[in-house]
Amino acid sequence: MVKLAFDGRDFKGYQYQIDQRTVEEEIKKAIMAVTGEDNRIIACGRTDAGVHAKTFYVNFLTASKVSPRGFAFHIQPYLPDDILALSSKEVGLDFHARFSCKSKTYKYVINQEKNPHPIYRSYMENITYKLDYNKLGEGLEILKGDHDFRLFMKEDKDIEINTHRRIDDSYFNKKENRLEIFFKAESFLHNQVRIMTGSLIELARGKISLDDFKAYFDPESKTRANPALSPVGLYLWEVEY
Known part of the structure; x- marks a missing residue:
């Protein structure tokens, strides 16, 4: 490996x-x-x-x-x-880099400076809206646990997959003009992390309510979570076996 x-x-x-x-x-x-x-x-x-x-x-x-x-x-x-x-290092014949994985942690980095230095444009998303960090924390708490994340994935009507996932942990760190949001789970759906982050930002800036956010897990709902933030701020941060 x-x-x-x-x-x-x-x-x-x-x-x-x-x-x-x-x-x-x-x-x-x-x-x-x-x-x-x-x-x-x-x-x-x-x-x-x-x-x-x-x-x-x-x-x-x-x-x-x-x-x-x-x-x-x-x-x-x-x-x-x-x-x-x-x-x-050497691993056993029964080891599989994907299926032997116990958890993956993704980090999404947001630069909140009004005029960010151009060297950051490929490594951080730039968001300057005023954010309610209490709402952000509430949204992250809602994401934890077992849920059907079908409304948090890239829409593809041609495939049928199990859209249930368990978020083991989700939290944020605020460091001056940097906001870092972390998600830990065994696996994620296509674009799930970027869409979860985008929806959390919509919640934190007051574009959607906490009830709107909770409704993304309603089995009857057809309103997709959005937006999917840019890939530039996303990092596969840690993989555990």
Whole structure:
């Protein structure tokens, strides 16, 4: 298993796409350069275009004689500057980077400066509305626990999936002009974190009421939670096994 981190700014997401630059393709090329093998790479998840990762794990089978702890060192020269191999180790054959995962923590970063420095534009969402942090905290409490998050995902009428998820923890930190919102769960739906964050901001700025927010979990409701905030402020922060 290899632990990685990456800057998602110039990637079209993790998963391989024809004629697009993806994290998966870069990792696969680096591993092939070391092992000479066309390895099947299993990832802890899939990130959308522009999303960053402070922590990201992949695992794969190899017949290479490179020591498990040496893999991170050996593949780093073949990785681009926006991907870092942090460490590596051997795992059992029953290990699966995605399905063995106990929890993932995502962090969404919001810059609240009126005139933010341009270096932040690919790493933070800029929101300057006046926010009610008590309402934000109430919304985060509502999200905790088991819910049907069908109204908090990207709408796709062509697929049927289980939309029930459990949010183990959700909270925020306020640091001067930075607002950081955290979500911890075993798994998330497509765009769920970005839509939850966008809906929380709508709640905190008074665009929707607490009852409106609660109604997103009403099985009879057809009003979708929105908006989905930009991917630039989203980080896969921690993965636990």
